[in-house]
Amino acid sequence: MTGEPLLVGDDLHRSFGPTPALAGASISVRAGEVVAVMGPSGSGKSTLLHCLAGIVRPDRGSVRYRGTELATLSDAGRSALRRREFGFVFQFGQLVPELTCLENVALPLRLERVPRREAERRAGEWLARLEVADVAGKRPGEVSGGQGQRVAVARALVTGPRVVFADEPTGALDSLNGERVMRLLAGAARETGAAVLLVTHEPRVAAYSDREVVVRDGRARSLEQVA
Amino acid sequence: MSIGHTFLGLLESSPRHGYDLKRAYDERFGHTRPLHFGQVYSTLSRLLRNGLVAVDSVEPGEGPERKRYAITEAGVTDVQRWLSQPEKPEPYLQSVLYTKVVLALLTDRPAADLLDTQRAEHLRLMRELTRRKTHGDLAEQLICDHALFHLEADLRWLELTAARLDELAKEVRA
Numbered sequence: 001m002t003g004e005p006l007l008v009g010d011d012l013h014r015s016f017g018p019t020p021a022l023a024g025a026s027i028s029v030r031a032g033e034v035v036a037v038m039g040p041s042g043s044g045k046s047t048l049l050h051c052l053a054g055i056v057r058p059d060r061g062s063v064r065y066r067g068t069e070l071a072t073l074s075d076a077g078r079s080a081l082r083r084r085e086f087g088f089v090f091q092f093g094q095l096v097p098e099l100t101c102l103e104n105v106a107l108p109l110r111l112e113r114v115p116r117r118e119a120e121r122r123a124g125e126w127l128a129r130l131e132v133a134d135v136a137g138k139r140p141g142e143v144s145g146g147q148g149q150r151v152a153v154a155r156a157l158v159t160g161p162r163v164v165f166a167d168e169p170t171g172a173l174d175s176l177n178g179e180r181v182m183r184l185l186a187g188a189a190r191e192t193g194a195a196v197l198l199v200t201h202e203p204r205v206a207a208y209s210d211r212e213v214v215v216r217d218g219r220a221r222s223l224e225q226v227a
Numbered sequence: 228m229s230i231g232h233t234f235l236g237l238l239e240s241s242p243r244h245g246y247d248l249k250r251a252y253d254e255r256f257g258h259t260r261p262l263h264f265g266q267v268y269s270t271l272s273r274l275l276r277n278g279l280v281a282v283d284s285v286e287p288g289e290g291p292e293r294k295r296y297a298i299t300e301a302g303v304t305d306v307q308r309w310l311s312q313p314e315k316p317e318p319y320l321q322s323v324l325y326t327k328v329v330l331a332l333l334t335d336r337p338a339a340d341l342l343d344t345q346r347a348e349h350l351r352l353m354r355e356l357t358r359r360k361t362h363g364d365l366a367e368q369l370i371c372d373h374a375l376f377h378l379e380a381d382l383r384w385l386e387l388t389a390a391r392l393d394e395l396a397k398e399v400r401a
């Protein structure tokens with residue numbers, strides 16, 4: 001393994017009421033690697049992802065991104081980091097229904113004040129790369145689940161993020177479409193050098209990763225260290 | 228896999244010399260395990276003996292590769308029967324993995340680690356097949372997918388067993 005860790009979560013704890021969702025989870029992600037996060041339902045995978053992305057604040061423990069402790073940033077600083085350095089893909093419902101697919105992909109760039117024409121040109125390139133150029137003018141409600149997820153991946157990658165957080169991006173798709181999304185996501189990430197943190201229940205989707213971390217009872221374990 | 232039936236199917240599509248038959252077999256079905264010439268000629272002589280193939284023409288010269296083989300009526304019937312019969316599903320009920328888990332529990336060894344080690348190994352092979360699939364043609368993809376779905380089933384079993392290890396430990400030690 002090469003490269004310094006890009007993102008490090010150390011001894012993360014987080015409870016919701018009396019239930020601990022994370023109970024001392026540690027993980028480190030290097031630049032450009034695709035890490036599959038697996039484990040039973042309710043074990044804390046999504047909570048781990050949210051803590052690492054600065055969406056949820058851990059009760060204890062630290063998250064460092066390129067050496068900066070997320071807790072030391074202001075709320076505005078954290079959201080700027082999420083907009084500029086991170087990309088997100090979820091299982092559903094992430095596209096704005098009123099906008100066309102092209103406008104959806106261009107949106108993160110528009111939020112960074114990229115002029116419309118330039119933003120839409122880059123968005124169009126990403127749609128083509130994800131093999132969904134043909135749905136550019138359609139609204140999310142008019143495309144299939146697999147197409148919608150590829151649009152969502154394009155939107156996550158359009159700003160050139162260093163880390164993509166993907167929480168069950170293929171969870172609602174059949175295996176052929178799920179794998180297509182994953183192949184394109186992993187391929188694009190490898191080309192652009194983005195790291196991917198991928199939560200999935202499907203071993204065949206996890207097989208596109210470079211390594212696997214299993215979360216059980218709020219603790220993360222890198223299996224490659226066991227073997 | 229039934230080499231004989233596969234040969235018959237290939238011969239039904241066109242008569243071939245033994246060497247061509249081996250090449251066609253290896254290209255399409257032999258991926259990791261090409262046939263030996265010995266297997267090719269022993270299979271052909273059995274098919275000849277059973278009247279499922281016939282020598283279609285013989286070129287002048289020496290050696291078995293001079294003969295061209297064609298399928299017979301009986302051969303076609305045999306291929307038809309083979310293709311229309313389902314294969315017996317193999318449930319692997321006496322899995323070596325299951326045995327290992329139970330023995331680990333019986334001897335107070337860390338069964339969870341055993342499952343994790345196996346899991347990592349399964350996923351490692353799945354990654355390798357996924358890479359092969361990504362660069363392969365459709366035939367290669369289908370072969371890899373077949374293996375991937377089986378490995379995935381094993382892996383799900385490993386997960387489920389890991390989740391029920393405490394229960395299983397009680398039952399085994401009772």
Ligand SMILES: Nc1ncnc2c1ncn2[C@@H]1O[C@H](COP(=O)(O)OP(=O)(O)OP(=O)(O)O)[C@@H](O)[C@H]1O
Nearest residue numbers: 016019020021039040041042043044045046047048
């Ligand atoms: N916002 C929340 N409010 C209350 N409880 C929560 C919240 N988010 C998570 N939890 C609880 O924390 C635990 C871990 O949840 P989390 O969503 O991280 O699990 P997960 O591994 O992603 O599960 P799944 O595979 O089902 O998505 C669960 O017990 C869950 O009910």
Ligand SMILES: [Mg+2]
Nearest residue numbers: 045046047167
């Ligand atoms: Mg989740």
